[in-house]
Amino acid sequence: MQTPYWNPRIETLDRPGLDALQLRKLQDLVAYTLESAPWQGDRLRAAGITPESIQSLDDLRRIPFLTRDEWMQSQQANPPFGDVLAQPREAAMRYHTTSGTSGGRPLAVLDGPKDWEWITEMWCYALWGFGVRPADTVFFAFSYGAFVGFWGAHYASEKLGCLTLAGGNMSTEARVRQIVDTETTVVCSTPTYALRMAQEAAALGIDLASGPVKRLILSGEPAGSIPATKALIEEQWGARAADTAGMTEVGTIVMFECEHQPGGAHIIEDHYLEEVIDPVTGEPVGYGEEGERVVTSFGRGFIPVLRYRTRDLVRRVPAGTCACGRGFDIYDGGIRGRVDDMKVVRGTNVYPRAIEEIVRRWPEIDEFQVRLYTEQGIRDEIEVMIECVDQATTGVPADLLKDLGRELAEAHEGLRFGVRVAEPDSLPRFELKARRLVDDRDVWGSTTGEKKVM
Amino acid sequence: MASETAFPLSTGEQELLDCYQALAHTLREHGDDLPPFAQRNAIKALAALWQVANGTGQQPGQVYDLGA
Numbered sequence: 001m002q003t004p005y006w007n008p009r010i011e012t013l014d015r016p017g018l019d020a021l022q023l024r025k026l027q028d029l030v031a032y033t034l035e036s037a038p039w040q041g042d043r044l045r046a047a048g049i050t051p052e053s054i055q056s057l058d059d060l061r062r063i064p065f066l067t068r069d070e071w072m073q074s075q076q077a078n079p080p081f082g083d084v085l086a087q088p089r090e091a092a093m094r095y096h097t098t099s100g101t102s103g104g105r106p107l108a109v110l111d112g113p114k115d116w117e118w119i120t121e122m123w124c125y126a127l128w129g130f131g132v133r134p135a136d137t138v139f140f141a142f143s144y145g146a147f148v149g150f151w152g153a154h155y156a157s158e159k160l161g162c163l164t165l166a167g168g169n170m171s172t173e174a175r176v177r178q179i180v181d182t183e184t185t186v187v188c189s190t191p192t193y194a195l196r197m198a199q200e201a202a203a204l205g206i207d208l209a210s211g212p213v214k215r216l217i218l219s220g221e222p223a224g225s226i227p228a229t230k231a232l233i234e235e236q237w238g239a240r241a242a243d244t245a246g247m248t249e250v251g252t253i254v255m256f257e258c259e260h261q262p263g264g265a266h267i268i269e270d271h272y273l274e275e276v277i278d279p280v281t282g283e284p285v286g287y288g289e290e291g292e293r294v295v296t297s298f299g300r301g302f303i304p305v306l307r308y309r310t311r312d313l314v315r316r317v318p319a320g321t322c323a324c325g326r327g328f329d330i331y332d333g334g335i336r337g338r339v340d341d342m343k344v345v346r347g348t349n350v351y352p353r354a355i356e357e358i359v360r361r362w363p364e365i366d367e368f369q370v371r372l373y374t375e376q377g378i379r380d381e382i383e384v385m386i387e388c389v390d391q392a393t394t395g396v397p398a399d400l401l402k403d404l405g406r407e408l409a410e411a412h413e414g415l416r417f418g419v420r421v422a423e424p425d426s427l428p429r430f431e432l433k434a435r436r437l438v439d440d441r442d443v444w445g446s447t448t449g450e451k452k453v454m
Numbered sequence: 455m456a457s458e459t460a461f462p463l464s465t466g467e468q469e470l471l472d473c474y475q476a477l478a479h480t481l482r483e484h485g486d487d488l489p490p491f492a493q494r495n496a497i498k499a500l501a502a503l504w505q506v507a508n509g510t511g512q513q514p515g516q517v518y519d520l521g522a
Contacts, residue, residue, distance in 0.1 A: 007509050009461055021511060028513060036516075091518050113501040113522040121505050270509075301516045 004259065004324070006128040010270045013327045015319075019057055022273050025298040026060060027051045032086070033304040039074060039083035040066075040304050060273065060296065065282065066308045071107060071249070080108050084303045087112065092302060096148040098248040099220075099433055106146075109248060115300045116155070118271075119148075119252040122299070123156030123244075125268050126256030130215060130242040132186050134161035139179050141189035141197060143431065144168035149220065150188050152252045162186070172200045179213065180206055186215045191223035191233060191241075192434040198236035199366060199389070209238030216241040219253065220433050222353050225264060225334030228360035235363070243334045245312075250297040250305055255331055262322035264332040271299050274329075275307070276316050279339045288332075290315045292339050311339045343372060343439065345382045348415040352437045355384065358407050364388045364397055365404075367427045374442040383418030384408065385427065392424040460511040467510055474503035474514070481520040497521040 005011040013021065031051040034041045044050075047064050054060070074082030081089070092110035099106065111119065132138065138157040142150040144166060157164040165182060167175050176197050179187060189197065194216055201208045216239050218224035224243030233241050243265050246253030254272050255265035267274050276291040277284055285291040293312040297305045314331040321330050336353060343350045352370060359368050367387045375381050384404070388396050401419045408417040430436075443450040463471065477500045485493055501522040507514035 010509060010511075024513075028515075032516065087518050091521075112518055113497055114504050114517050117501040117505055118508075121509075301518065 006125045037086035097146045099147045118299045119152040120155040122252040123153040129258045136185045137163040138186040139165045139184040188217040190220040192430045219244045222335045251300045258324045260324040264330040266328040313337045370437045372439045385422040
């Protein structure tokens with residue numbers, strides 16, 4: 001069957017059809033959780049939830065939120081998995097963890113064969129939906145390890161029948177050379193690492209833009225939907241880039257960008273019930289309003305997840321915003337940041353994503369870092385340190401620092417940004433989940449060097 | 455397994471669901487008697503066909519008791 005959809009019938013359901021499917025799946029999930037998952041089941045029983053009490057999707061809101069802290073406390077009290085398992089560990093065949101980039105101990109999860117197949121199935125929606133086909137050669141620039149990352153995508157690529165290249169344990173140069181040598185047509189990586197590979201290719205004298213790579217599947221960072229960053233990646237690779245996003249807590253991706261590239265990602269609504277709430281009040285927000293994602297997953301049975309507070313900031317818009325014909329709503333701009341990403345500098349809200357969106361307008365800038373610090377013990381300052389392409393030999397373009405500083409200020413209510421040039425190759429490079437903001441601010445008045453962010 | 459939110463199936467889809475149910479039956483009734491190569495490949499196939507059942511709006515439930 002020739003179709004742009006992985007599951008044509010489901011992906012083109014209208015809203016009433018999707019609602020009916022989600023309601024039935026929610027009732028099944030509640031029944032299964034009560035029967036098989038003691039910890040989550042007790043939470044449901046305490047809230048008076050039964051399958052029969054779920055009569056409409058609005059009844060979802062009677063189910064209590066689950067936070068990462070609660071999950072982590074359970075894991076710490078009963079390591080290594082906590083009390084979240086609905087099946088004995090002997091039934092599992094995959095072990096994975098969160099990335100650990102938040103600085104804390106990672107969450108550990110298990111999957112059985114059916115769960116793992118489901119995890120790859122979610123990636124199939126994304127790969128097929130962005131035009132990847134069996135004749136493609138797919139390269140994964142990914143360090144295969146405990147972090148689930150692109151593991152599911154790798155198996156999805158195999159399921160599609162693509163020639164699948166595992167690019168783990170390789171230098172950036174070796175990866176670039178293998179992509180060229182194998183005439184790879186699809187590359188999967190983080191947005192940051194896609195830029196890093198393009199930089200390496202340029203240093204090697206390889207013109208990626210005229211090569212066979214036609215598609216990039218991005219994941220792991222919000223940058224995949226930042227227009228300036230995405231445009232830069234597409235220009236350097238001469239290929240189209242699609243954003244995807246997910247989380248280890250549900251095992252796989254939750255959203256994907258289709259071939260129409262609507263500037264956001266479709267929610268896989270037959271497998272997830274997604275809410276967007278005000279992160280402070282917990283009340284739902286409407287279409288077009290920014291809020292926190294809350295996910296309920298119909299997939300992985302090993303760890304039932306109901307109303308998990310993701311801390312991801314999103315803005316949901318109707319499916320019709322995209323012309324692809326899917327009935328799946330869209331997160332405009334993908335993951336727009338994290339609830340706890342926002343910094344307040346002299347009364348102005350600052351988001352790392354917004355800074356990146358501006359910095360990436362200058363293709364000469366190779367890497368950057370945002371630093372918050374305290375001046376004279378009483379005044380918070382923000383500066384952006386940059387490294388430029390070929391900086392050691394050609395220096396920094398005239399007016400760049402001044403122009404960048406002006407644009408950053410204009411986008412932030414006049415907040416003054418310092419812009420400095422860092423030593424060549426002194427800023428950290430990232431393969432996974434870049435962390436380009438360093439908050440080194442002191443607590444005002446502290447005599448012990450106490451920091452605002454510990 | 456049939457669900458009120460299941461969709462009308464094509465002949466090919468119905469045959470795949472029949473395969474899924476036959477596989478589940480075989481594993482339930484004879485799984486422990488099968489040699490390892492047959493049992494583990496059947497479980498792998500069941501995990502894959504579960505996706506077909508689920509994706510056509512059926513209610514395939516969980517299959518951990520069958521090893522998948």
